Amino acid sequence: MNTNYQFGLTRDFPCSYLPDREEKLLVAVDPRLNNAQSYELLMSQGFRRSGDQVYRPQCTNCQACQSIRILASQFKPSKSQKRLLKKSSHFTLKLSKQQKPEYFPLYEKYINTIHQDGSMFPANVEQYSNFILNDFTEQIFIELWHDDVLINVAVTDLLSDALSAVYTFYDPDYRTSGLGVLSILKQVEVSISLSKQFLYLGYQIDDCQKMNYKNRFFPHQRLWENSWQTVNK
CATH class of the missing domain: 3.40.630.30 (Gcn5-related N-acetyltransferase (GNAT))
Known part of the structure; x- marks a missing residue:
């Protein structure tokens, strides 16, 4: 994938799944990625969507979430x-x-x-x-x-x-x-x-x-x- 695409990183926030842990998300913010072909490629690399937001976990010292x-x-x-x-x-x-x-x-x-x-x-x-x-x-x-x-x-x-x-x-x-x-x-x-x-x-x-x-x-x-x-x- 083009390495010039823009991604954003959220702040840490309480994990929705594991107690006493925090999570952080890598978010695809580049509008050039808002198409089915790019989304499919992102999914093969561990991303998922919520509405129009495409993200994957990017947590510090934790890899509990596996696609x-x-x-x-x-x-x-x-x-x-x-x-x-x-x-x-x-x-x-x-x-x-x-x-x-x-x-x-x-x-x-x-x-x-x-x-x-x-x-x-x-x-x-x-x-x-x-x-x-x-x-x-x-x-x-x-x-x-x-x-x-x-x-x-x-x-x-x-x-x-x-x-x-x-x-x-x-x-x-x-x-x-x-x-x-x-x-x-x-x-x-x-x-x-x-x-x-x-x-x-x-x-x-x-x-x-x-x-x-x-x-x-x-x-x-x-x-x-x-x-x-x-x-x-």
Whole structure:
């Protein structure tokens, strides 16, 4: 990548995932990077987006956050994942290329019920739009329906050789249905159907219990010291 591109470095602030630690972000601030091709290259180097902001952790003396991506075409579900797929066979999957008005009420219910201790509480439309949507990638919205009820939406960026899981929100009334894991399994299915090589899942943090669901999909790759390392079961 052109070394003349401009990047910014945030100040240290309290880590969102590990107690008693601080985090710092490297942010792509150059407008020449605001396109799908550049974003895909940045993702291969450990970046991710929140709305239009593209960033990666740049913490002092800490490398706990590792970019993780599933090798979609080689993926083999575990026994528990197979059971979940069978248990959830009555749910219907639908794809949309447009953000729909009914998404925000589901997002609002999810945030205000499950993440009352998080920075996104209470949910509002402006915060939702600034976080979920962006102007430089094509998106697909992977929906799960129970009869005529929308129960889950996986906001997913569509890249040339990959899908990238941006955020998933679901109806808290279905919390016992394993929708977080199921949503990833469905994103893998869509990745395969679209002949994509990877499904990016963001960052894996081994010492953070609430983030340790991402490392249960095999085979996957982790970015370590600028090299993607394959992890087989």
